[in-house]
Amino acid sequence: MRLSGWQRSALGAMCLVNIGKLSPTFRDASALGRHFAEVWNKSGFIDDYQRAALVAGLACASLADHYRSAGPITLNHFTDLPPLSKDIVIRNPAAFRTGIGPHEIVTTGGSTGETLTLYMHRRRKGAEWYWMSRIWAEVGFDRRRSVRAVLRNHVLRGRMAVFPITKEIAFDNFNLDDAYIDEFSAFIEANGIEYLHAYPSAAAAVGLRWATKGNRPRSLKAVLCGSEFVYPAHRALIEGELGLRLLSWYGHSEKLALAGEYSDCRNYHANPFYGLTEFLDPDMNKAVEPGQVGEIVATGFINPSMALLRYRTGDMAEFLGETCPDCGRLGRAFRMKSGRAGEWIHRRDGSRVSTTALNLHDSQLANVSHLQLFQPVAGEVDVLVVPRAEVSAAMLREIEHAMRARLGADMLVRVRPVDAPQLGRNGKAQLLVRQFEA
């Protein structure tokens, strides 16, 4: 299908759904807020919306080289589309470009150094900002007024950086020593900042310092934690010891899925207006049943510049149901699992174990602030444990036994305590680091 420039714009506008005549800025968020306030939680509307958004998304996809050759994709055949692996997109991102714009190019580095190039519509920022801040509103965040202290992947030249539009003050996640934590904690309190937005591993490091020194900023209301697995110990520290609400969510750079907690429910609830979120079995054949673990496969609605249909995120989750079994809200509900799809621990005999099979019990992780696996060679694994407080030999032994039970008796398991997790180039603490070519 060939479309004129005008037709492409019209299609793009349809994909961006009624965000009005505002200029393409973060101000789009307000229009979206008015639009969705009336329809939120009405199941008939959500079904109709998802169908219309998918039809628009499929029309956009027919403009991209990767899908054009296959001919028109209809809604009825959507679930026949083979899920798309990230490797294919990394190798040839331009094949997924629709030509609908204006767009900008965003590159994102994974923890292992590969670069993913994304074509992002400039106006997705309004939708992104609205839906993100709506999750944070569960703990009182006001997108017009609230300021966040941020510890994420910013590489800073100085001690901090200020981003006025999104009202964030970024600190350096790569240099979290005690003196620096004390310095920015004093800044947070002096400026009455109410929210810390951090990777869970960073929030845990900062929270540990606050618990030890008794200097948690009194102005803080909540800790906003995205992009990494939240360990039970993170919650115990931030909520139990420090008395702050930890609010977490699931999202990613590709902007295809977004799911958050509510103030009264700690499951993740996939936002049906942001994208279609599926949970597929390991063979990518069918959706898993409620109670089973599957890979999150996502199709986004907010970025018409790039068509990524049924994109495999590699993230694993326990699917809970079409509506949340705990709070009853609409939108597919799930809980994250710590491992990633396609992440393997190699045995000496050539067999391998998925990190998703490692799920330790909450009781085994009760005193663990973070856990990372390093594999120097097949058949050996170093388990680096960041303890919550005092390390006991019994605690390390318990983790060692649990690891051996899952990895098999032939695996050489060494457990040792460390002060902090090692961060990848993207500032996140990866669960498994393999140090040899498999």
Ligand SMILES: [Zn+2]
């Ligand atoms: Zn719920």
